[in-house]
Amino acid sequence: MNKLSREVLPELSAEALSFIPLFYIAWSDTVLSPSEMAFIHRKLDSYAFLNQTDKEYLLKQTNPLTPPPTEVFHQWKSLLQRAAKQLPDKQKINLVELGVEMAYQGTGKQLKKDLDHPQVLEALVDIRSALGLNRESEQLVSVLLKDEKTMAESGRAAFDAEKLKSILDGRTEEVKDRMRQLLRDPVFSVSFIPDKETHRGLVLERLRKLARQGLSGYSFPVDYGGTERISDYLAVFEMLGYNDLSLAIKFGVxxxxxxxxIMQLGTEWHHRTFLPGxxxxxxxxxxxxxxxxxxxxxxxxETTAHYNHADKTLTIHTxxxxxxxxxxxxxxxxxxxxxxAQLIVNGTGHGVNAIVVQLRDKEGKLMPGIRVEDNGYKMGLNGVDNGRIWFDHVQVPVRNLLDKYAQIKDDGSFDSPIKNQSKRFFTMLGALVTGRIAVGLLGNNASKKALTIALRYAMRRRQFAPKDGMKETLIIDYPSHQKRLFPLLAKTYAYSCALDDLALEYVSEDERDHRKIETLAAGLKAKASWHTTRTIQECREACGGKGYLSENSLPSLKADTDIFTTFEGDNTxxxxxxxxxVLTNFKQSFHDDGYIAVLRYLLTKIRHDSYELNPFSRRNTDAAHLQSEDFHLHAFRYRYKKSLLTLSERMQKYLKRGMDSYNAFLKVQLHTLDLADAYIDEIVLNAMYKRVHTCKNENVRFALTRLTQVYALSTIEENKGWFLETDYMDGSKTKAIRRVLSKLYRSMRPDIPAYLNAFAIPDELLGAAFIK
Ligand SMILES: Cc1cc2nc3c(=O)[nH]c(=O)nc-3n(C[C@H](O)[C@H](O)[C@H](O)COP(=O)(O)OP(=O)(O)OC[C@H]3O[C@@H](n4cnc5c(N)ncnc54)[C@H](O)[C@@H]3O)c2cc1C
Structure with missing residues (x-):
């Protein structure tokens, strides 16, 4: 007999061993949701046929905070493969049969013969259904036999949606899949809640549930209970975009x-005191x-924080x-x-600094001197408790000053590693970068959800027929519908790739790239959130009256994401x-003096590598040219470089005349917005082409290329006024671009289900009854 390894499975009874295949599959989904966990705990506790060791072992295997280590998980898998080999094909796919075989291999006992098998079998079946594994046995077999899933269930799709999903999910696919699974749990189910108090209560409860799933510590050091994987934090946040956005925002706050x-502006004492709780x-x-x-x-x-040396406190006052x-x-x-607050030490202002102030005691009672007022009902996000706070001479110990960049020394003097006040403030604002990336990602996932709803609806909704008695036309087949939604789909993909690249760069950020990352975070947050607002509105209209019903998610998506264009920094x-x-070449902040020199350097550089216009390209209406990467890269680069050149020249002119920088920027404000737009558009295009170049699968590469072409050409079309004004192209070319776009839309049409499947949004999270 083939005894199972005892390091992996301690002295377990045959009955307990029979549960292992179920647990293996549950963890293959990488998540045990709170409801599943609670049910399993109750059940395991109630089984008289399990002894204390069995129960302790099995219960430990269901705690999301202590998932089985990878090696144990792999060993379970190889033991299961061994058990599967002993069984005929038909039984292999049955998790209960596999459990019985595992018990036999581990202990030599045949459950069906030697034991009180009806009770055990009944328990196995119960747990299997609690885990929702009834239809998942095939998946087990494919895992055990190492079968690769070949094609996704994408209808007539010419490419494998699963592979495109992996590209889109990037390095955090595992965490994202875990979130997809977790959020399907009924305890996270979303419905329209008109009353803000009920909604807020629910959101708070769910926030704590996410913490109990071990999802709250990703961006914090291990020493304080975290796991230090910021990219996973961003992935969790992004996936909350498929759920209630109030929960996402509360989680983000x-x-x-x-x-x-606390983490980025504070030091060891602050970390130790505040992070674990x-x-x-x-x-x-x-x-x-x-x-x-x-x-x-x-x-x-205007809030002030006065330092009082006598008792080493700070007085916070509104x-x-x-x-x-x-x-x-x-x-x-x-x-x-x-x-x-404005920090004032010995009568001298040291600019805005951050201080931790206690608002409430453990019981939730407000501390003396603090006044809080509810902001009341908002356009959306009513599950988040936004409010106003006033401080009336509230005293806190000086150690509450977050002192990474600003310290008050024992002798009462102020000190900082960054002497320039303005520079110090903007360094502190670096703490906002994570939030900006996160809001971009969150909004973009809300766009994915809205597009999934609207496009699925378009593939079943029919209106108008060529003749009476004939089948009406699917609305997705109207060219206008394609023109309204397909470029938005392509752009959503494009922002997803660009934001993912930014998140990666941010996580592996070194000092040299700091300012560039801040710039990209600001630009992508702005462009992605504007895109979200526009996409959701278009999707709402694309669903007609159905899109207006609260039960169909689009109204809450629209109301909840609207503010993304304002908070974490107003987009404009x-x-x-x-x-x-961009103007200062990321070398210094425009708030520093002396950036005229940087401008001069930049101008010389752009003029040197400025693009010449090609008279042939200007009129080239050939479809192959219009769809070519060379054309796209050139057009985007030209727009960016030309905008940069124009703006730099204007700025230099005003500064040379002696105008101060504030007024010079005011003069060129509209040009600054154009430049930022062109800069981010090019970043996004490059992110897409990077995916195209690294994609190994031919069909998926084709699917990505087509999306990139749609992104590139629809962006050029949106800016055709600029391209015509600057003579980069003439009218015949912009018309030809329209023609090529229509052709691309027609070619995308059969693959829409696969493009949506690659978003992998579980049906339960779509919350749209009308497309089920
Ligand atoms: C739901 C919600 C949640 C929030 N959560 C938080 C939070 O938790 N903590 C927190 O500290 N804050 C929070 N905020 C505040 C948010 O960050 C601010 O609303 C935002 O920074 C914009 O500030 P404002 O509302 O004063 O708008 P303003 O800055 O007054 O802007 C008003 C308009 O003027 C324009 N404008 C302003 N300056 C310029 C300029 N230089 N050039 C051109 N146009 C300009 C803007 O584009 C905008 O259209 C939240 C806000 C909301 C609504």
């Missing part, structure tokens, strides 16, 4: 903004930067009503706030930051 500020979801926090009077211009906010903090997420629940303001970053 707690772990991204509050936790991120925060990761568990016991200590709730908020990020109090914006004031009623100062939103985009946070450098001039000088007037409109200087109160406003829109602050988690304001109604938070125990602590990271408050941004962010795009100006992008242009300033």
């Amino acid at each position: 707690q772990y991204g903004l509050f936790g991120g500020a 925060m990761i568990k979801g016991d200590l709730l926090g908020c990020f109090a930067m914006t004031e009623t009077s100062h939103g985009s211009n946070v450098k001039n906010l 000088p007037r009503l409109e200087a109160g903090k406003e829109y602050i997420g988690n304001a109604l629940h938070a125990h602590y706030a990271v408050v941004f 303001v962010l795009m100006q930051l992008v242009a300033k970053g």
